[in-house]
Amino acid sequence: MTAEYKTIVRDGLWDNNGVLAMLLGMCPTMAMTNSATNGLGMGLATAVVMAASSLLVSLFRSRITQEVRIPVFILIVASMVTLVDLCMNAWMHELYKVLGLFIPLIVSNCLPLARLEAFAAKEPVLPSFMDGLFMGAGFTLALTAIGAVREITGSGTLFSDASLLLGPAFKFMEMQLMASDKGVLMMILPPGGFLVTGLLVVGKRMLDVRAGKAIQMGGAHSAA
């Protein structure tokens, strides 16, 4: 049992990372990583939705037939996104003002859908919930890393406005690493997203090769 959870955690965070190994969810990855804080916010919102929808799909897995599973999955993901959006807007408004922008974008992310199909539709409730949670955490990790690289090279800051997202206690995270006009503007514009994502994918594979692991080519199907 514990070995199974260990694999789930490892898969989600590193071995089968949604962005860096499977190359899924590229739309929010490109759009929301112009700063580390944006990447973190998008990642956290996605993790919540992924954990909730994995749990629900696993709960209903015996009722969902093969033929209608895709529309049902989409229905569940979209419902969770709307639910989170409405509740946050009403009761966590300060956080919503920062994250609100990202939440509807989760629907356009194919990573939750891929994990529902590959994992939650077949596995029991608790492992499915953990898979959703840790795939989401891995997504958060990748987006924050890409955001950090783009933000440092592009605007010379790191985690700017983090206190808006996480609360005033996190003001210490906001760093000015170099003069703001020294940054390379391209890095916070769309080309920077492709460049940094590509370089980090290469970096991860090099680390894996050095560790003597087989590289998971193509990604998504090997998980399925």
Next chain:
Amino acid sequence: MKQQHMLSHGLILGVFCLGFGALLAVTDMLTAKDISARALEDRLNSLSQVIPTTLHDNNLVKDAIVMKNEHGKEITVYRATKEGQITGLAYEIFGSGYGGEIKLMLGIDATGKILGVRALAHKETPGLGDKIDAKKGDWILRFSGLSLGNPPVEKWKVKKDGGQFDQFAGATITPRGVVGAIKKGLEFYAANKEQMIDFGAPKASAKEEH
């Protein structure tokens, strides 16, 4: 047999749709009131940046009217009064920037002097044009206290066009759009003053209610 299959698939899908639809309907019912309260707070908050709260004792949103601006677009004009005297007005103005339309909120006092300007929404280049945002720079604050005669009308331009306002490094189009929008906004008040301070006019809030 196949027909029966189709039916059961449809049924499953239907039940899920019904279930999640109901869930969302309930959530919407539970949150609707709070969400509209938050939206109102946000609006009052952004208004307080262009009309200082010390200047009025009325509810700006309640005493707002809807007008058509020079392009025929409907805008809401928020009106501040203190002891029955009109002390300020705030309305949206629009400029064209590098990345499309720039939406700003302009606050003026009854004589047409600027109380404050804030960018509400824009798509200007991060790091260059986005310095018009009060969160990213203090450029937008320089307009407070100015009016249509101060500086003279022909000086309401960026320096590059022979006016008196600084553009910022690497971006001329954005400041040009903002300065132009403010100038047009002040001219709009000069041309429609009567109507804008007329308290006999139907209120926007009354219109929304029915």
